[in-house]
Amino acid sequence: MGYTNLQECLKDLEARGELVRIDRQMDPDIEIGAVQRRVFRAGGPALLFTNVKGTRFPMAANIFGTRERLRYIFRDTLPTIEKLFRLKVDPFAAFKKPWQYLGAPRALWAAMPRTVSDGPVMAHQTTISELPHLRSWPMDGGAYVTLPQVYTESPARPGYGRSNLGMYRVQLTGNAFEPDREVGLHYQIHRGIGPHHAEALERHEPLKVNIFVGGPPAMTLAAIMPLPEGMPELMFAGALGGQRMRMVRQGRMLPILAEADFCISGTVYAGQQKPEGPFGDHLGYYSLAHDFPVLHVDRVTHRDGAVWPFTTVGRPPQEDTLFGDFIHELTAELVPTVFSGVHEVHAVDAAGVHPLLLAVGSERYVPYAEKRTPQELITCGLSLLGSTQTSLSKYVIIAAREDSPTPNAHDVPGFFRHMLERADFERDLHFVTRTTMDTLDYSGISLNQGSKVLWASTGPVRRRLATELTGNLPLPEGFGDPRVFAPGMLVIAGPRHDRGRDEHDPRMQALADALEHAEGLDGFPLIAVVDDSAFTAADWDNYLWVVFTRSDPATDMYGVRSFTHCKHWGTRGPLVIDARLKTYHAPALEPDPEVERRVDALGAPGGPLHGII
Known part of the structure; x- marks a missing residue:
């Protein structure tokens, strides 16, 4: 069956040669995150850092770093989970071919959490200061938990059936947070914790929150699973993990995952927010500091032999x-x-x-x-x-x-x-x-x-897409270096953006007007204006990242011979997207060159990552 805890998983991966120990002292401030990203890009093993500066706890990374390893971790239960999803598609499938669904009752039984009075995670207490303080990028506002499992229950109808488990950003240090007493809880819109917080506010009650770190790998995946409303992630974790998740309930406290490595228990009070961030995030830019709820720390507990798992995020793929x-x-x-x-x-x-x-x-x-x-x-x-x-x-x-x-x-x-x-x-x-x-x-x-x-x-083919420019484009001053990126797709370098937020740029409209007189554009229905056309046109990853993260459709779309008719906007010529970095955009993530040189040394002959990176 699946792993009961993180220690079982790491031990198994090491026995398979899928985990490398790094015993030399490593700094969780920038350095360890840079190592994880480099090993991930190389398709390398899981990592166990046994000598982490500033903390007595080891850190583990890249556990889910390859497709093969991810499927291996859940090898015992994946066939049954896939069958259960197919059962959702066709509920009569179990009657047509019942022998294919023999594992379903066991998986459904495993989905039911089990309440216990004690568990390994309750063995010791510690403080936020003693935890590993991972900072992944140079401008990050403090240390973060990057694989948290944030657990809440409905204040109006508490219990597992209306619980939520989500991977929401948790800032441990920095900004105006009181050391050891407060952490930042960043949750974005359309997240399951939101309704629970709203209920608490309506009832004039504080919201109890538990943050689990580590524990069964199934809990980590469940925390990011986009499940249908009404299907608790905790129950999915049990089915995926192949065993009932044991939850410690003592008195009126919020249940705690018994096999977690760590649990930060706290309370969110009404009207209390503080700036959280910046943080290097998965779009490839920093998310800046904004006010988010503050979690008042009530207690931090951990198990014997606790390991702090983490990942780092940044421009995909990660x-x-x-x-x-x-x-x-x-x-x-x-x-x-x-x-x-x-x-x-x-x-x-x-x-x-x-x-x-x-x-x-x-x-x-x-x-x-x-x-x-x-x-x-x-x-x-x-x-x-x-x-x-x-x-x-x-x-x-x-x-x-x-x-x-x-x-x-x-x-x-x-x-x-x-x-x-x-x-x-x-x-x-x-x-x-x-x-x-x-x-x-x-x-x-x-x-x-x-x-x-x-x-x-939809419909029949309307045009033949061009693969080369047949003439010079009449580009206004500041625009240049046109490049064919793909059939029908043109990239043009533009001047540095200098407008405010929520404003059209008249220079972009001037470009669209000038292109009205260009020849040979019929085969290029999509034009992107960027800061660096060579970089953008280098490959699909660059193009997709630049064009779609740096543009807002209503603000940044222009057209050659565009029109508005009865509030419908369209264009009779090519569509032009302004994909330049704007004056109000967050900065892109850039690694620290000195840290990158130290990571290079780990891959040199005699280094722990020689032959891996």
Whole structure:
């Protein structure tokens, strides 16, 4: 069966040669995070740092750092979990082929948490100061927990059935937090802890919060799993871990994961917020300091032999990329049951996940029409923008399954080619302005607010995409270095952005006006204006990251011969996206050169990572 605790997992990985111990002293301030990222990029093993500066606790990293290792960790239960998800798709499958679902009752039994009076995590008490203080990037505002499992229950109806387990950012030190007494609790919009906090405020009660670190690996994955409303992550963790999660309940306290390595227990009081951040985040930029709830620390406990697991995030791909891929594999068959008419979704990791969602839907509303046009696709796209984590998407680009060849949302170059061949930008763009957006995305008009666009195209091929420029472009002053990135996709370097937030740039409109007189642009329906066209056009990862993390659809889309008719915006010529870094954007993540040189030394002959990095 699955691992009862983190120690069992690490011991097994070491026996398989999948874990390397690093016994020389390492600094959790920047250095250890840089090592983890380097080993991840190399496809290397899990890491156990046994001599961590400033703390007596060892730290473990890159546990989930390869697809093969991730699947190995959950090898005993994955077949049954996959069958349970298929059962959700077709509830009659168990009756048609019952022998394939023999493990389902055991998995459902394992999903039920077990209340106990004591557990290993209660063995010792410590303080926030004595914990490992991981700081991943030079401008981070303090030390953070990067693999936390934040547990809350409904204040109105407490119990496991209405619990929430989420991976929300926890700042241990820095800013104005009182040492050992306060930590920052950063949770973004559309997170399960939000309703619990709202209930507590309505009832004029404080919110009890437990933060587990370590424990069964299944708990880590469950904390990031986008489960349907009403399915507690704690129960999914039991099914994935192959055994009931033991929860310590003493008196009226909030339950604590018995096999966790650490637990930070605390209380959130009404009206108490403090600045949290900056923090180098998974979009590849710093999220800046903003006011978030303060958790008053009541107690910190840990088990014998406790190990502090961590990851670091940054511009994708990182270790959390594999979490996303793994979750997609598990839930791909559920997509049509959650979104009617949608067959495939791909939240593009290289673009920071939420900024770009590619999807394949149906176009069946008028099957007898001589020519297919986007109709059901728009309904599908609005459904994606209306619920679950897909509602945080900024660009939703949706194709029709009925088109030939059938589009594949996970073949990004092929998908863009398919869409651009069929795009009618007089018709296919649908904007939602001044709406909620991902907290970490700084391209909008304020924190948590910006715009979204649904691009839905279908029907026969409308144009042949160009692969080279046939003439000179009439570019205004400040614009230059045009490059063909992919068929139909052009990248142009623009002047440094100098406008304020929530403003159009008249120089971009001047560019669109100038391109109206250009020859040979018919084959380039999509133009991106960037700071560095050579960097952006170097590969798909660069293009996706630059274009979709640095633009807000309503603010930063322009068009050659654009128009507004009855509040519908479109363009008769190429679509132009302003993807330059804006004056109000958060800075991009840059490594510390001196730290990187120290990491290089670990990979030199005689170093603990020789032959790995």
